[in-house]
Amino acid sequence: MPIKGGAFTWSNLRSDDDAIIEKLDHILFNLSWSMMLSKTIGCKQPTIGSDHCPTIVMLRGWPKRARRDFKFENKWLLDKDCHQIVKEAWENRSQISRGLSM
Numbered sequence: 534m535p536i537k538g539g540a541f542t543w544s545n546l547r548s549d550d551d552a553i554i555e556k557l558d559h560i561l562f563n564l565s566w567s568m569m570l571s572k573t574i575g576c577k578q579p580t581i582g583s584d585h586c587p588t589i590v591m592l593r594g595w596p597k598r599a600r601r602d603f604k605f606e607n608k609w610l611l612d613k614d615c616h617q618i619v620k621e622a623w624e625n626r627s628q629i630s631r632g633l634s635m
Contacts, residue, residue: 534560534567534590538577542586558588 536542541554560575567573572594578587609615 534562534573534575536560536575536577536588539586542577542588544580544584546584557585560588560590 536558541556542558543555545551545553547553558577562573570592573590573592574594576589576591578589580586
């Protein structure tokens with residue numbers, strides 16, 4: 534299984550000509566497992582206090598980002614077109630809603 538987040542999971546923490554990086558970790562799976570758990574991905578985690586990056590298996594894929602709430606900015610009211618834009622958007626949304634309920 535491919536590992537997202539980079540190809541290498543170990544380094545000797547040196548730079549320039551002395552640097553060594555390797556892919557030490559692999560995730561093995563078979564066809565029936567990949568069909569049952571089709572969203573599964575391997576994910577390389579950040580290195581913290583080590584020369585090795587831990588690798589985890591996420592059975593449900595990448596977590597979905599939470600939807601952001603709408604935030605109204607009072608400064609928008611200073612724009613001369615604000616009222617008209619909101620009115621048109623509201624009318625357009627109302628027409629769509631009425632069309633769906635028929």
